[in-house]
Amino acid sequence: MATNRVVGRPFCGTRVITMPDFKTKLAILLGVALSVVVLYGFLYLEREWEIGALLVMVPLGVYFLRRTNALTYYQHAAREMPRFTWISFVLGAVVLIMLLRHDDFALLMLTTVLLYATVSLGLTIQFGFVGVVNFSAVAFFGIGAYSMAALNQHFVFLPDLLIIFFSGAISALLGALLILPILRTRGHYAALITIAFGILFRTFLEVNDVLGGPQGLKVPALEMFGWNFGNSFPSEMGGGSFYVAYAIVALVLVAIVYLITRLIESSWLGLNMDSVRLDEVASAAFGINGPRWKIAAFMLGNCFAGLAGAVYAAMYGFIAPANFNLSDSLLLVSIVLLGGIGNAVAVIPAAFLIVVLPEKFQVIQEYRLLLFGIVVILILRFRPSGLMPRGLRQYFAGRFG
Amino acid sequence: MRQTVLQTKKLTVSFGGLKALNGLDVQLYEGEFLGLIGPNGSGKTTFFNALTGIYRPAAGSVLLHGNDITGAPPNKVYAYGITRTFQRLRLATSLSVLDNLIIGNQRNLNLGLWHNIFNRKSFKRQLQEQIQISEELLSRFSRDLAVHLFKPVSSLSMIDRRRVEVCRALISEPNILLLDEPSAGMTPDETRALMDELQDWRVKYPSLSIILIEHEMELINKVSDRCVVLNYGEKIAEGRYSEVSMEPGVRAAYLGED
Numbered sequence: 001m002a003t004n005r006v007v008g009r010p011f012c013g014t015r016v017i018t019m020p021d022f023k024t025k026l027a028i029l030l031g032v033a034l035s036v037v038v039l040y041g042f043l044y045l046e047r048e049w050e051i052g053a054l055l056v057m058v059p060l061g062v063y064f065l066r067r068t069n070a071l072t073y074y075q076h077a078a079r080e081m082p083r084f085t086w087i088s089f090v091l092g093a094v095v096l097i098m099l100l101r102h103d104d105f106a107l108l109m110l111t112t113v114l115l116y117a118t119v120s121l122g123l124t125i126q127f128g129f130v131g132v133v134n135f136s137a138v139a140f141f142g143i144g145a146y147s148m149a150a151l152n153q154h155f156v157f158l159p160d161l162l163i164i165f166f167s168g169a170i171s172a173l174l175g176a177l178l179i180l181p182i183l184r185t186r187g188h189y190a191a192l193i194t195i196a197f198g199i200l201f202r203t204f205l206e207v208n209d210v211l212g213g214p215q216g217l218k219v220p221a222l223e224m225f226g227w228n229f230g231n232s233f234p235s236e237m238g239g240g241s242f243y244v245a246y247a248i249v250a251l252v253l254v255a256i257v258y259l260i261t262r263l264i265e266s267s268w269l270g271l272n273m274d275s276v277r278l279d280e281v282a283s284a285a286f287g288i289n290g291p292r293w294k295i296a297a298f299m300l301g302n303c304f305a306g307l308a309g310a311v312y313a314a315m316y317g318f319i320a321p322a323n324f325n326l327s328d329s330l331l332l333v334s335i336v337l338l339g340g341i342g343n344a345v346a347v348i349p350a351a352f353l354i355v356v357l358p359e360k361f362q363v364i365q366e367y368r369l370l371l372f373g374i375v376v377i378l379i380l381r382f383r384p385s386g387l388m389p390r391g392l393r394q395y396f397a398g399r400f401g
Numbered sequence: 402m403r404q405t406v407l408q409t410k411k412l413t414v415s416f417g418g419l420k421a422l423n424g425l426d427v428q429l430y431e432g433e434f435l436g437l438i439g440p441n442g443s444g445k446t447t448f449f450n451a452l453t454g455i456y457r458p459a460a461g462s463v464l465l466h467g468n469d470i471t472g473a474p475p476n477k478v479y480a481y482g483i484t485r486t487f488q489r490l491r492l493a494t495s496l497s498v499l500d501n502l503i504i505g506n507q508r509n510l511n512l513g514l515w516h517n518i519f520n521r522k523s524f525k526r527q528l529q530e531q532i533q534i535s536e537e538l539l540s541r542f543s544r545d546l547a548v549h550l551f552k553p554v555s556s557l558s559m560i561d562r563r564r565v566e567v568c569r570a571l572i573s574e575p576n577i578l579l580l581d582e583p584s585a586g587m588t589p590d591e592t593r594a595l596m597d598e599l600q601d602w603r604v605k606y607p608s609l610s611i612i613l614i615e616h617e618m619e620l621i622n623k624v625s626d627r628c629v630v631l632n633y634g635e636k637i638a639e640g641r642y643s644e645v646s647m648e649p650g651v652r653a654a655y656l657g658e659d
Contacts, residue, residue, distance in 0.1 A: 286573075
């Protein structure tokens with residue numbers, strides 16, 4: 001039976017489209033399928049002209065979908081059934097991983113995308129919700145990675161899942177120290193403090209012999225649920241690279257972190273954070289304790305970075321100070337800017353573009369930072385709210401704002 | 402004898418060498434509509450900022466129902482039931498009208514992690530409750546505005562934004578409302594409409610005390626029970642508008658006569 005749902009917000013002046021339930025689901029599934037095909041193309045194709053052709057086709061495709069109203073239709077559907085959309089995309093990603101299960105390099109890229117997206121979701125909470133700039137995201141990513149390495153070395157008896165959580169917690173706690181000077185400064189000065197911290201962190205690693213100095217540390221492969229992540233999958237299980245397991249862990253991580261981010265956004269917590277960002281003085285006049293929300297957002301965002309860093313360290317098997325440069329922090333900030341500040345969904349395609357494109361185009365690889373600089377300038381000039389601007393706040397699917 | 406709600410004693414605020422407020426004694430009675438007038442730079446807004454904890458007084462004290470609240474931070478002052486509007490609107494324009502009103506009702510929100518993140522059913526109940534309260538409050542001010550509850554504030558006209566700001570200050574049912582020049586940027590008709598709506602509100606909540614900063618003398622004359630005149634951070638006159646406006650000191654300082 002097809003029950004008609006009202007799609008879109010009746011009070012927002014948006015066009016009200018009604019569509020039956022199964023059509024809503026179909027729209028979402030089509031969207032997921034299309035995304036999987038395009039992402040598969042990006043990861044699978046190797047010749048530069050093929051990637052180039054795909055790069056030209058995607059904006060044309062988006063334009064076509066927008067002209068035919070298919071995109072609006074899909075957006076309404078996704079807004080109407082967020083849980084179904086979330087599950088479909090997670091399953092779509094599993095399909096993508098399975099399709100690429102023999103391709104080490106593609107899986108490595110995909111996992112990196114998912115981990116960077118996790119960190120960017122943390123930045124979305126910090127920068128997009130509460131308005132605290134953080135140019136040292138990679139330092140917290142690194143704290144997570146080094147915690148993973150050190151805890152694995154010194155506390156062999158701890159299960160790896162617990163170590164991942166500890167790494168996130170350590171990142172959050174060290175971040176709590178940094179927030180103190182940030183709370184006492186405004187605007188550019190707060191940004192400078194975080195930049196200084198990022199540089200400080202790297203220098204600290206280089207001179208610290210306990211943490212391996214410039215040579216870095218080795219990290220053993222994860223061991224969870226009775227499975228050693230260093231092993232590739234045997235042929236009786238369908239075969240597959242050992243990266244498959246890491247990709248799945250990264251997927252679970254990003255899915256949970258995304259869910260948390262969205263739940264925060266669509267609650268009083270997110271409302272208060274937005275209010276602090278938009279006008280701290282007016283917020284304070286209505287009882288909103290700005291510092292409290294800044295501390296909460298900063299710690300949570302850094303916790304996400306730490307969790308991602310821990311998985312990253314285990315996957316690479318080796319970490320060194322050179323992996324955690326200021327330029328990588330800028331890369332993460334540019335993911336948030338490219339996607340759309342404060343829009344949690346947007347960081348995933350943006351992370352994809354920023355991570356995968358340079359790997360595919362050797363030309364870009366050399367001038368990576370130069371090109372990102374240009375991209376950021378173009379975005380800030382022509383589309384300051386990003387490729388996928390954040391919409392009006394919404395608490396629940398359907399009617400409630 | 403009416404009860405004193407708010408009292409400042411020798412309240413002084415200084416910026417460097419300048420005394421923006423100099424030993425100010427003001428009393429506010431329960432249910433009173435007090436007009437605060439004075440030329441530009443006489444310290445009216447500074448007085449509000451000192452009351453609401455944005456500025457810290459250098460000397461003197463603020464008593465609320467006889468309790469000393471001098472130097473309390475803004476969020477405490479709000480919890481004591483003092484809310485305000487701003488001379489230049491300070492709404493979150495990219496958020497919806499509903500969101501702005503809910504921000505004003507902060508002290509009635511449950512900010513617990515469990516309630517917000519995990520128990521979405523109870524959160525939804527509270528949201529529905531807030532929507533209902535907001536809708537009722539808005540339609541008391543303007544029926545047309547209540548329809549725009551889910552629209553961003555940036556899509557509203559000036560008077561509607563003022564209304565939203567006043568509603569944001571009223572939604573938590575405060576004891577004291579501080580209005581900082583609500584007529585700024587509005588036509589006299591719009592201002593009158595807003596004031597009528599406020600008077601209706603006072604009928605329903607007779608214990609609400611209001612301090613109004615205003616340049617429109619006609620408006621002050623019409624709505625205020627009593628006036629305090631400031632000049633260079635000092636009180637130069639106090640009383641009914643008709644009396645105050647006749648005093649030579651006030652006329653010299655403010656009404657432009659020698």
